[in-house]
Amino acid sequence: MAEGKKHGYAIIQGVASLSDGDVELKAGTLYAMLDRLTFDGVIELAGEEIVEGRLRRYYELTPEGTTMLAEESKRRVKVSNIALRRLRFVGGFA
Amino acid sequence: MTKESERSRKLLNFYPKAYREERGDEIVATLQEAAEARVPRASLSDRISVAQYGVRVRLGLTSETMFGKALDIAAIPGLVMGAFFGLYLLISGDLPVVNSKFFYPNFGPFLTVGPLLYLVWILGVVVVFEWPQYRRRIAGACMTLTIIGELLAKLAQRNPNAWEIAILVSLGVPSLLAPDVYVTRRRVWPSLSVGLATFAALFLVTDSHANPGFYTSFYWYGTYEIAHRQPFVDVFLLALFAVLWVTKRREVASAALILSSPWIVVGVAYPLSLQYLTVSALNVIALVAWAVGMALIVTTSRYRPRPPSSVEVTALNPGA
Numbered sequence: 001m002a003e004g005k006k007h008g009y010a011i012i013q014g015v016a017s018l019s020d021g022d023v024e025l026k027a028g029t030l031y032a033m034l035d036r037l038t039f040d041g042v043i044e045l046a047g048e049e050i051v052e053g054r055l056r057r058y059y060e061l062t063p064e065g066t067t068m069l070a071e072e073s074k075r076r077v078k079v080s081n082i083a084l085r086r087l088r089f090v091g092g093f094a
Numbered sequence: 095m096t097k098e099s100e101r102s103r104k105l106l107n108f109y110p111k112a113y114r115e116e117r118g119d120e121i122v123a124t125l126q127e128a129a130e131a132r133v134p135r136a137s138l139s140d141r142i143s144v145a146q147y148g149v150r151v152r153l154g155l156t157s158e159t160m161f162g163k164a165l166d167i168a169a170i171p172g173l174v175m176g177a178f179f180g181l182y183l184l185i186s187g188d189l190p191v192v193n194s195k196f197f198y199p200n201f202g203p204f205l206t207v208g209p210l211l212y213l214v215w216i217l218g219v220v221v222v223f224e225w226p227q228y229r230r231r232i233a234g235a236c237m238t239l240t241i242i243g244e245l246l247a248k249l250a251q252r253n254p255n256a257w258e259i260a261i262l263v264s265l266g267v268p269s270l271l272a273p274d275v276y277v278t279r280r281r282v283w284p285s286l287s288v289g290l291a292t293f294a295a296l297f298l299v300t301d302s303h304a305n306p307g308f309y310t311s312f313y314w315y316g317t318y319e320i321a322h323r324q325p326f327v328d329v330f331l332l333a334l335f336a337v338l339w340v341t342k343r344r345e346v347a348s349a350a351l352i353l354s355s356p357w358i359v360v361g362v363a364y365p366l367s368l369q370y371l372t373v374s375a376l377n378v379i380a381l382v383a384w385a386v387g388m389a390l391i392v393t394t395s396r397y398r399p400r401p402p403s404s405v406e407v408t409a410l411n412p413g414a
Contacts, residue, residue, distance in 0.1 A: 031121060
């Protein structure tokens with residue numbers, strides 16, 4: 001959702017694509033997560049449309065959710081950079 | 095309506111009506127899109143996960159509800175309580191029988207599966223402290239092995255005490271039912287405290303640890319002791335629940351009530367199952383108070399439709 005609003009199946013596809021197919025999000029797990037993230041104020045409803053007779057409901061990050069994601073991403077980048085620096089130091093990584 | 099969407103729509107019956115009305119069409123659409131893109135087997139696992147989540151929403155077992163949060167808090171302490179109870183059974187149930195100078199009774203699961211069962215719970219706790227995210231699988235394994243062990247011990251004519259085994263198994267239930275959360279917390283010290291408190295309370299409630307011998311085995315009269323001295327423990331547990339509830343620590347209060355469930359229930363069920371034992375009035379009062387508390391938790395955790403979103407929802411309807 002960092003790149004914009006997404007509907008349920010698009011999120012499933014996004015997770016599969018981001019993880020190179022390693023993580024296969026089940027529909028039940030998706031709605032459990034959407035409920036939890038909505039409850040926590042991380043995401044919110046962004047619109048809905050009917051496509052081929054099917055309801056698509058879109059979700060997007062709230063301002064708080066965007067801040068949380070940015071902070072968590074920075075933290076992970078920082079940890080990864082430290083790990084890479086240490087690997088280079090011991091010659092384990094070109 | 096296609097056969098596929100009809101099958102998907104049937105799954106919505108697992109959800110409460112309010113949830114169905116709010117999200118039913120959306121879930122069916124996602125299932126259909128997923129089914130079109132995947133092989134039939136994957137679409138079956140999608141269906142199962144949707145049904146499972148429906149049951150969770152209906153029972154109030156999601157991570158947003160009081161019940162769900164309380165189960166999350168109670169999960170690992172419950173397993174630790176089980177491990178300490180197992181340790182207690184070994185010390186006060188099995189060892190006195192083995193050390194007995196009197197005739198060797200076919201009693202207790204020792205020499206069959208007893209110590210193995212307790213070891214499973216203790217190892218389970220060690221593993222769950224290391225990998226708390228696997229608490230459900232670990233609890234499932236401990237509970238299944240305990241039930242299988244009970245059956246095997248029965249076959250070996252060793253009559254393990256079904257009540258103790260029932261308490262042990264039910265201590266794994268919070269882990270089994272607890273919702274998935276972002277980060278499963280280890281809660282090592284609170285869990286160990288709960289386990290040690292259980293161990294100490296059992297020593298206080300029963301006196302089978304004194305004078306080792308057949309008649310002092312916890313298996314011989316432990317449940318009787320629980321049923322007849324339980325009121326003191328019950329009063330403490332219910333007072334703890336009330337204090338935590340009043341001081342607004344309601345999720346912890348609910349977790350305490352959940353963990354006290356097997357002890358309070360067995361305190362009444364055991365004497366009821368034997369015609370010659372009377373049921374303690376205080377235990378019955380505790381059971382009623384427990385039932386009221388549990389009803390409160392379950393009622394508070396019922397699914398309620400969300401308030402309308404503050405974001406304006408625009409129906410684009412390009413395909414309509």
